[in-house]
Amino acid sequence: MTDASTVPFIIAVDGPAGSGKSSVSKAVARRRGYGYLDTGAAYRALAWHVLERGADTADEAAVLAAAADFALRQGLDADDRRVFVGDADVTDAIREPRVSGAVSGVARVLPVRAQVNDMFRRIVAESGYPAVVVEGRDITTVVAPDAPVRILLTAAPEVRAARRAGELAGEDAAAVAAALHSRDAKDSAVVDFLTAAPGVEVVDSTALDFDQTIDAVLAVIDRRASDVQRGADHG
Numbered sequence: 001m002t003d004a005s006t007v008p009f010i011i012a013v014d015g016p017a018g019s020g021k022s023s024v025s026k027a028v029a030r031r032r033g034y035g036y037l038d039t040g041a042a043y044r045a046l047a048w049h050v051l052e053r054g055a056d057t058a059d060e061a062a063v064l065a066a067a068a069d070f071a072l073r074q075g076l077d078a079d080d081r082r083v084f085v086g087d088a089d090v091t092d093a094i095r096e097p098r099v100s101g102a103v104s105g106v107a108r109v110l111p112v113r114a115q116v117n118d119m120f121r122r123i124v125a126e127s128g129y130p131a132v133v134v135e136g137r138d139i140t141t142v143v144a145p146d147a148p149v150r151i152l153l154t155a156a157p158e159v160r161a162a163r164r165a166g167e168l169a170g171e172d173a174a175a176v177a178a179a180l181h182s183r184d185a186k187d188s189a190v191v192d193f194l195t196a197a198p199g200v201e202v203v204d205s206t207a208l209d210f211d212q213t214i215d216a217v218l219a220v221i222d223r224r225a226s227d228v229q230r231g232a233d234h235g
Contacts, residue, residue, distance in 0.1 A: 008130060014152050036081075
């Protein structure tokens with residue numbers, strides 16, 4: 001059991017595709033020396049694992065079978081984001097289009113989500129970092145609902161689509177927007193990542209540049225950390 005005094009301070013960040021949650025969360029972790037957990041990478045790795053077994057992520061039984069022997073290794077260093085499944089380095093492979101198109105099939109299987117969420121909690125608890133930014137979807141409500149800092153990072157759909165297109169050089173902007181909206185629609189059938197739950201602060205980056213968004217997130221972290229400290233002082 002982890003000693004209460006060593007439990008990391010958790011910053012939970014949710015948001016839809018293209019909201020900037022990954023790049024902003026990494027930047028925040030780097031600035032503060034926090035750990036960084038990209039939960040989406042784990043789902044991508046599991047989707048890769050299913051495909052490598054010659055199965056289809058639309059087949060729930062195949063996904064459950066793959067999850068049963070899913071051996072993930074994923075560090076929390078924001079500058080070393082290598083991901084392994086068993087001995088295979090899948091860091092680049094999980095970003096391939098075939099995997100991106102298969103992720104929703106994995107993420108929609110609720111028993112798999114429960115298994116992976118337990119894994120996330122264990123990784124964070126055993127990380128050794130004083131604080132960890134945990135980023136993905138349903139982080140603020142399911143993975144870490146009691147986190148002292150819970151943020152929904154969002155932006156207008158057209159802004160998110162433009163940003164995602166800018167990240168994917170050479171890709172057709174309209175096709176990228178269509179894929180983003182399609183993924184949002186599929187994933188929102190399982191997780192509500194567009195509405196902030198009670199106690200979750202919204203950071204809308206529609207009119208903010210990258211540095212301004214980082215500053216906005218850091219401001220929330222500092223304010224919530226101060227609230228926690230005041231509560232401890234008066235507890």
